[in-house]
Amino acid sequence: MLYKIAVESFLSLIENKRKNMFFLLFVSITMTASCIISSSIDSVRKQAENELRVTGENIISVDFTEGISGKAYHELERYIHNALTPVTGKMKKVVLFSGKYPWGSDKELFSGVDDVWLSSVSYTGKSSLSGNEMITSENQKTEYVWYVNAVPFIVAGHYRLPERTFLSCLGLDEVNYSGDSYISFKTAIR
Numbered sequence: 001m002l003y004k005i006a007v008e009s010f011l012s013l014i015e016n017k018r019k020n021m022f023f024l025l026f027v028s029i030t031m032t033a034s035c036i037i038s039s040s041i042d043s044v045r046k047q048a049e050n051e052l053r054v055t056g057e058n059i060i061s062v063d064f065t066e067g068i069s070g071k072a073y074h075e076l077e078r079y080i081h082n083a084l085t086p087v088t089g090k091m092k093k094v095v096l097f098s099g100k101y102p103w104g105s106d107k108e109l110f111s112g113v114d115d116v117w118l119s120s121v122s123y124t125g126k127s128s129l130s131g132n133e134m135i136t137s138e139n140q141k142t143e144y145v146w147y148v149n150a151v152p153f154i155v156a157g158h159y160r161l162p163e164r165t166f167l168s169c170l171g172l173d174e175v176n177y178s179g180d181s182y183i184s185f186k187t188a189i190r
Helices: 002-051 070-083
Strands: 052-054 059-064 094-101 120-124 132-138 141-148 151-154 158-160 174-177 182-186
Parallel strands (some): 059 094
Antiparallel strands (some): 052 059, 094 182, 120 182, 158 174
16 A cells, blocks of 8 residues: 555656646746747847937938838837827827838838928839829829828829929928839928
8 A cells, every 4th residue: 555655656756747847848948939039029129220210309210221121110110100109289290201111011101190291202113002092283284192191102203392282281392203113212391
C-alpha cells in the first residue's frame, strides 16, 4: 500500500514538473514573441516619426520624398490623426505636404481634417477614387475634381484656380496633371 502511494506521488511529481515545464516554455515563447513584435512596432514607429514632423501646434509637415513603407504608413496615419485631434472646441487644422505620396492608397488617411491648404500641386497618376464631382473652369476649360473629406483629388489639366472655386477656398492655387502613379507636390500656407 505504501509502495503504491509512493509510486503515485512520484508519478504525480513528474507530471507536475512536466506541466510546469510546458507552462514555462509557453511563457518563454510568448514573451519572446511579444518582445519581437514590440521591437518591430518601435522600429515602424521610429520610421513614421522620421516621416512626420510636427512644425507647430496645429501645423503638420509630412515629407514623402523617399516614399514610405506600408507598415510605417499606418503608424503615420495614427500620428496624423492624433496630432489633428482638437482638445477643446473646433480647431482649424492645416496640413503641409512635400515629396511623393501614393495618393489613392488610403482614403481615410486625412479623415477629420477640417482644412487642407496647398499652394501648388502636381498630380501625376490615374485615380479610381470615388467622391463628389465638382467642375471648375478657366478660359472655357472644364476640369473634374474629386475630393475625399477635405482632401482634393485633381484628375486632369494644368491651370490657375479662380478665386471662387472650392479648391481655392482650401488654398490651392495651381494644379498640374501629367501621368505617373504618384502625386508630386510642394505646399505652403498663403
